[in-house]
Amino acid sequence: MKDSFIVFGEPDIHEDECQEVLDTLRSGWIGTGPKTHRFEHLFAQYLGVPEAAAVNSATAGLHLACLALDLKPGDEVITTAMTFCATVNAILHAGATPVLADIDPNTWNMDPNDVARKITSRTKAILPVHLAGRCCDMQAIGDLAEAHSLYVIEDCAHAIETQVNNLHAGTLGDLGVFSFYVTKNVTTCEGGMVTAKDPERLKKIKTMALHGLSAHAWQRYSDRGFKHYLVQELGFKYNMTDLQASIGMHQLKRVQRNWSRRKEIWERYQNEFTQLAQVPSPVAHNQKHAYHLFQLVLPESQETTRDQFLDHLHRSGIGSGVHYLCLAEHPYYQKALGWHPSQTPNATQVGRRTISLPLSAKLSDRQVNRIVDTVRKLLVALQSR
Numbered sequence: 428m429k430d431s432f433i434v435f436g437e438p439d440i441h442e443d444e445c446q447e448v449l450d451t452l453r454s455g456w457i458g459t460g461p462k463t464h465r466f467e468h469l470f471a472q473y474l475g476v477p478e479a480a481a482v483n484s485a486t487a488g489l490h491l492a493c494l495a496l497d498l499k500p501g502d503e504v505i506t507t508a509m510t511f512c513a514t515v516n517a518i519l520h521a522g523a524t525p526v527l528a529d530i531d532p533n534t535w536n537m538d539p540n541d542v543a544r545k546i547t548s549r550t551k552a553i554l555p556v557h558l559a560g561r562c563c564d565m566q567a568i569g570d571l572a573e574a575h576s577l578y579v580i581e582d583c584a585h586a587i588e589t590q591v592n593n594l595h596a597g598t599l600g601d602l603g604v605f606s607f608y609v610t611k612n613v614t615t616c617e618g619g620m621v622t623a624k625d626p627e628r629l630k631k632i633k634t635m636a637l638h639g640l641s642a643h644a645w646q647r648y649s650d651r652g653f654k655h656y657l658v659q660e661l662g663f664k665y666n667m668t669d670l671q672a673s674i675g676m677h678q679l680k681r682v683q684r685n686w687s688r689r690k691e692i693w694e695r696y697q698n699e700f701t702q703l704a705q706v707p708s709p710v711a712h713n714q715k716h717a718y719h720l721f722q723l724v725l726p727e728s729q730e731t732t733r734d735q736f737l738d739h740l741h742r743s744g745i746g747s748g749v750h751y752l753c754l755a756e757h758p759y760y761q762k763a764l765g766w767h768p769s770q771t772p773n774a775t776q777v778g779r780r781t782i783s784l785p786l787s788a789k790l791s792d793r794q795v796n797r798i799v800d801t802v803r804k805l806l807v808a809l810q811s812r
């Protein structure tokens with residue numbers, strides 16, 4: 428039997444999700460409604476917070492989180508150079524200026540010492556990203572925020588299970604934003620969730636996510652009679668639908684089981700590749716890692732570029748990812764903001780040699796063995812050149 432291609436980040440969808448989606452389709456209410464509300468409640472319960480706001484992506488959530496802080500043009504938000512473009516785009520769309528901090532070469536998360544160096548009189552917030560599911564140094568970031576009266580927005584796109592001292596990521600700063608994109612640890616196909624320490628901010632986010640309409644505007648087509656809605660703010664169309672929530676409700680039930688499976692695979696990779704490439708550093712004893720990504724940093728090689736390595740993997744039937752090219756490598760930011768890769772050298776160096784291996788909870792032992800054998804062979808070949 429020919430081995431099939433291993434898709435990077437394949438979602439783990441079960442019959443429960445399928446049945447729930449069908450139930451929603453047949454219910455006559457497929458937009459934002461009772462299931463979205465229930466998913467918000469379940470997610471808040473999971474995090475141990477009073478409430479949460481469902482949105483249609485983490486990108487939308489990050490945008491609303493920035494807007495909820497009333498950032499003004501000229502205000503600066505410090506974030507990491509090693510993240511997805513959505514993180515800085517949200518800051519820009521909110522009218523503020525993103526400033527990049529370099530990463531710690533051991534954890535690949537934002538380096539608080541570089542954050543401290545980047546703080547100016549215009550800095551209003553710090554936006555840490557818990558890369559791959561590893562918690563940032565929230566003690567150091569919190570201390571800086573307190574000393575300089577700054578807000579903290581946590582980008583928890585990779586961090587649904589992340590904890591430090593038994594506290595969930597997303598509840599440590601002023602606001603937290605989660606992603607349920609297709610490859611994420613819990614998926615709704617597209618979707619996101621926002622948490623906020625201040626209930627007034629969360630209320631504003633909920634209003635802004637649906638055109639700025641008065642609360643519960645989504646109920647206006649219910650069988651309880653027509654409800655007038657009033658525009659309270661200039662909002663956006665960022666609401667989650669019941670179809671998305673139908674998937675998320677059941678995904679959330681398997682969050683622990685899937686986490687355990689990914690942990691097993693992550694630790695296997697960690698052991699197998701530790702002599703052959705830079706692997707993620709051990710998880711700190713007071714942290715829970717979300718095991719969203721397994722990244723390797725390839726050794727320097729004149730002969731084999733990172734992209735050739737990715738091609739070899741692809742030709743062997745293994746999908747992979749890059750998380751991430753340093754943000755300062757992208758032409759738009761270079762033109763618009765004057766960024767240059769040399770300004771964040773650690774992120775640039777890691778970003779040019781990193782690859783991410785498949786880590787879906789759906790992977791069979793046979794597939795994991797195939798990935799390990801293929802990557803080992805490629806890494807050994809790199810070393811012997």
Ligand SMILES: Cc1ncc(COP(=O)(O)O)c(C=O)c1O
Binds near residue numbers: 483485510607619
């Ligand atoms: C670190 C990070 N932030 C933000 C996002 C945006 O998430 P979404 O696709 O839900 O908008 C992603 C998505 O991949 C991400 O990886």
